[in-house]
Amino acid sequence: MSVSRKVPEFPVWPQFDDTERAGLTRALDQGQWWRMGGGEVTAFEEEFSAYHGGEYALAVTNGTHALELALQVLGVGPGTEVIVPAFTFISSSQAAQRLGATVVPVDVDPSTYCLDPAATEAAIGPRTKAIMPVHMAGHFADMDALGKLSADSGISLIQDAAHAHGAQWQGRRVAELGSVAAFSFQNGKLMTAGEGGAVIFPEKAQYDEGFLRHSCGRPPGDRGYFHATSGSNFRMTEFSAAVLRAQLARLDVQIALREQRATLLSSLVDEIDGVEAQGRDERCDRNPHYMMMFRVPGITEQRRNELVDALIDRGLPAFAAFRAIYRCPGFWETGAPELSVDQLAARCPNTEAVYADTIWLHHRTLLGTEDQMHLVAEILAETLAAA
Secondary structure, eight states: OOTTTOOOOOOOOOOOHHHHHHHHHHHHHOOOOOOTTTTTHHHHHHHHHHHTOOSSSESSHHHHHHHHHHHHTTTTTTTTTEEEEEEOHHHHEEEEEEEOOOEEEEEEEETTTOOOOOHHHHOOTTTTEEEEOGGGOOOOHHHHHHHHHHHHHHHEEEEEEOOOOTTEEETEGGGSSSSSSEOOOTTTSSSSSSOOEEEEEESHHHHHHHHHHTTTTTOOOSSOOOOOOOOOOOBBBHHHHHHHHHHHHHHHHHHHHHHHHHHHHHHHTTTTTTTOOOOTTOOBBOOOSSEEEEEOOOOOHHHHHHHHHHHTTOOOOEEEEEBBGGGGGGGSSOOOSSHHHHHHHHHHHHHHHHHEEEEEEEEGGGGGHHHHHHHHHHHHHHHHHHO
């Protein structure tokens, strides 16, 4: 078996067809290209919220702004703390830090890579204002345990659902879990307009405040410049919303295919000596699979990065995992806890292992054929053996 063999091309991403073209033309022909004069953003909010079992969706400029806006509505600001997973994309922490809050990184489960409830409970302090579980790669964090912790402590939950469009936890969709949820539509996400984000609020009062703050504090229909709150301009354009309406319409079909392919590929990967696919909690009964993630336990970060390069050379869209947020210089610029990197690392042993030995494949991999899933596993095994 030749180690130079490459996998055939996977489906491209982003995907689009005449539905997106028609939506863009529809938005163009309105003659009003921002949300206050057009209808695409409002229609998208209604469709996206209903799809996730909610009522109060607010479309915004990107996923980072979605988190920042949601946190602000929940009262996060100077003097407060926000608990986030130590293993996540850094927007999860920076959204809170930019509001003047202190971020407390907490360890993750070594199988699902999601926020550990026991470590979260141990990290709660008198200034804790919010807990932010990240549904890593589309797999829900333990929302039963975290929901109980939130109810018992009175601390708000905010779901970072940037990877979790269409996910379900014990039959319940993201907006049916009773907490604020923030989504991203960045170019690599499961549905995309290049950039974009959304927040789904469980309460209308939260939505109303979010609307004010995402529109420079200006009430809908205001003609006298009565800016009722502080805020910024996080408004989504009509063109982005038109594209996202088309993207949402094909999401179910894509999720169904990725679920099939991920089941097969995970079983194949687990058969490779020294490789472990991301685990699956049976309560997460619909995983949209933003990434196909797997670990090579015991490998060094340098060797992992060399393995990623080798997989790319073989035609796989492979990436190194996110760094632990406390190992990024940007984390320490503002809003960091009064602990050293070594102290945080000692508190987060699972994160230390996962960030250094994990690889992920772009979700377009899981839109490929069954034969391609077998070939992916074969290439991974061959590349590891050659290394």
